[in-house]
Amino acid sequence: MANSTDAKSVDAKSVDADVLVDAQIAHDNIKRTAGWTDVAYHSVTAMVGAGVLGLPSVFAHLGWAGGCIMLAFSFWVSWYTYKLLAYMHEVPDLDSKEGGGIKRLDRYDQLSCYVLGKNRGKWVLLPFQIAVLLGMAITYTVVGGNSLHAFTTAVNPDIKLRKWVFYIIFGGLELLLSLIPGFTELSIVSLLGALMSVAYCTIAVAMSGTVQPPAGSVNYEPMAVPRGGLERAMGIFNALTTILFAYSGHNVALEIQATLPRTEAHPTTVKPMMKGINITFIITGIAYFAVAIAGFYAFGTGVADNVLMSFAKGPTSWVVAMADMFVVVHVASAYQVYSQPVFLLIEATIRERTTGEHLAVQSVGIRIAHVVFVTLVAIMIPFFGSLMGLVGAIAITPTTFLLPPLLWLLYKRPARWSVDWCTNWFLVVVTAIIGTLGTIGAIYGIAEASKSYHMFA
Structure with a gap:
């Protein structure tokens, strides 16, 4: 799968100082044998979550114009x-005695420490990054268990096992x-996960395309849906953050880039x-727009939170069951993509001390x-979807949308009021506002879900 065989890895003694390989390679035991195709596999698997199937319901709160x-x-x-993270992976080595050396920042926390200082960098990033990585693993356990349960009961309705068993x-x-x-060894798993994500998105679009709603029979106006003012506002807040957080994966970007060799x-x-990034966004962009638009066109504001649930019964139920199994395979792969940085971080700490x-x-x-630990938490918290919305608002916002432009501003120091300066400060401010609104909406969702909370439900 890797493209690294095209050229021989750089020999630190045979090239100029500006292409020296960082000594961190041997220290962290990172295998730099990947290629751009591996970047695409890992990124698509990390980015295209099962949440894409909920994008049509987001349009139910924002309408055609707002949703698009x-x-x-x-x-x-x-x-x-x-892109900002990719361009900050290689930086001047401030510890190089010769000067002019290049240091590779193989983990997100290394980048934060490089720009902000060791202590400040860790405290600014790690609590949020760990929350995201653990939160995604728990969420994928819930999604994978639920999808496995749905597939099993569709194949054999006589099976009466509780969801926590799955x-x-x-x-x-x-x-x-x-x-x-x-x-490096995860490439085949990530490729399978990426293919499965494309597969269930294709099923969602194809099945939505078979629906031919009679003219005037489907409502596309969110304001026409009878909702209270508070409920309507919270729905919009959650819709904004759901769309913004649909493109995750930034928390593993540098760890993925660390597997690429410099030749x-x-x-x-x-x-x-x-x-690899551009290919990833082409695939995810097509998938997201197609699922959102096709699903909302088919069912309007009446679309289910998971568009496949709109087809759960009837002659096409077997197709939904197949899509559920595709979801299981994908989230099983994505779980590992989000867990590898946790393993690397802990193992690097142990390596330093033992x-x-x-x-x-x-x-x-x-x-x-x-x-x-992740499995137990997933079993114990039945409303983790709402809790993950809170984690997303307060943790994904800084690690995905706030820190990259902020670190870029502090690292590159663009001229005040330049296009670069204005663009990055715009993102910091706007995404902070959306994250705050999402936090409010998530807390409201948790409060509502907790009313019917039962341990091990």
Whole structure:
């Protein structure tokens, strides 16, 4: 899958100082053998979450104009901030005695520490990043368990197992996958996940396209839906953040880029990284717009939170069951993409404090403990969807939309009132406002869900 065989890896003694490979390679045991195709696999798997199936319901709160504008804005903002991270992966090595060396920032926390200082950088980023990475793993356990339950009951309605049993089954699958040592070895899994995400999006679009609503039979006006003022406002707040957070994946961007080699032919990783990023956004953009527009056109404001649920019964129910299994495979892959940075971070900390003779055993123990913890939390919290909305608003906002432009401003220091300066400050302010609105909407959702809360529901 990798494209690294095209050129030989750089020999630090045979090239100029400006293309020296950072010594962090050996220290973190990172295999730099990936290519732009691997970047695309990992990024599509991380970015195209099962939440894409809920985009039509977002249009039910924003309407045609508002939905399309926000979806296009989210597309641009996410691509732009992803690009900023890619361009900050390679920076001047301030610790180089010779001067002129290049340092590779292989983890998001390394970038934050490089720009803000070691202590401040960790405290500014790590709490939010860990919340996102753990939150996504828990969310994917819930989605994977629910989809596995839906598939099983569709195939055999006589099966009466509780949903939490399927969470445990999904967790068992993740236990096996978590033994994959790193992103390089995860390429095949990510490719399968990317294909599955495209597959269930295609099913959603195709099935929506078969619906031919009679003229005037479908309502496309959110204001025509009877809702209270508070309910309407909270729906809009949640819709804004749902669309904005649809393009996630920034929290694993640098870890993915770390697997790219710098070669004699390509002394920088930016070009292959951007190629993979651009392919990723082409795929996700087409999928998101197609699912959102087709689903909303078919059902209008009456569309289900998951558009596939609108087809759950009838002669096409088997297609929905197949799509549910595609979702299971995809989120199982995405779970690992979001968990690998957690493993890398903890293992790097252990490597600094202990000898390497017991590292393999400790690594396996860490991965097992992580999966067990995530599975238990998923089982215990039935309204985690609303809780993840809160995590998304207060954690995804800074790591995905606030920190990249802010770090760029502090690192590059563009001239005041220049296009670069204005663009990045605009993103900081606007996404902070949307994140605040999303926090309000998520808290409201949790308060409503908690009224019917039951442990291990």
